[in-house]
Amino acid sequence: MPEAAGHGFVSDASFEIPQYIPKSAWLGHGPFAFWLVENLKPSTFVELGTHYGYSYFCFCQQVLKRGLPTQCAAVDLWMGDEHAGFYGEDVFNTVKKINEQNYSGFSRLIRSTFAGAVSNFEDGSIDLLHVDGRHRYEDVKEDFETWRPKLSDRAVVLFHDTQVKAGDFGVFRYWSEIAKGNPSFEFMHQYGLGVLGVGKKLPAPLKALFDAPAQTANAIRASYERLGLALAGKRMSRVEACPCGSGKRFKHCHGQFMTALPA
Secondary structure (H helix, E strand, C coil), X not given: CXXXXXXXCCXXXXXXXXXXXXXXXXHHHHHHHHHXXXXXXXXXXXXXXXXXXXXXXXXXXXXXXXXXXXXXXXXXXXXXXXXXXXXXXXXXXXXHHHHHHHCCCCEEEEECCHHHHHHHCCCCCEEEEEECCCCCHHHHHHHHHHHHHHEEEEEEEEEECCCCCCCCCCHHHHHHHHHCCCCEEEECCCCCEEEEECCCCCCHHHHHHHCCCHHHHHHXXXXXXXXXXXXXXXXXXXXXXXXXXXXXXXXXXXXXXXXXXXX
């Protein structure tokens, strides 16, 4: 397999299949989540806003596969909100069952407000933070600023819905502010995903991602958008004809879905 035409921004991990695929607005970012865990190897990962758990369990799946010593935590009230919609106890029960069956050795569910859970973590301890709670400008700003002291000197922070500009969604505004002057990268597909480098000791693959020239950055976005679309089933007809089994079809079709990156 070519190393993404000499860059390594897309790897074998990017083509893995999530074991758990519920309905999710985050679905198309699963391939990047796998790559990120592979290259960041976080000591502690925290997700703020988990809902059905698709994104959270993508990270956990990769931690388990690679045998990393990562400690994972999902923080949510599991009640819903005006943006995700409100829901019953069945959602938490589903997430709890999956966690207990597969990831309980290193993953914990913290049923709390985001502010109420922050004291569970030491300052400077979190290498990867995913912010995906309420999406008003003041909400996402409060979430990030509340948790910022907990971030390590090699931390990466993800912000979902950076491309949503409808209603009272304000993530895009906060992202435009915080991305200025900081190492950052943004995916435009699947409602947008902002990737922010906070620490000064970021791993080389993350530094390279943040420093990618425009042509390379666009190719990275195109590659992950195509992988995300395939995962969502919107282009699955291109791989269903392959002779491989479903668990191998992304790798078998690597050449079909890879957008060649400039050398």
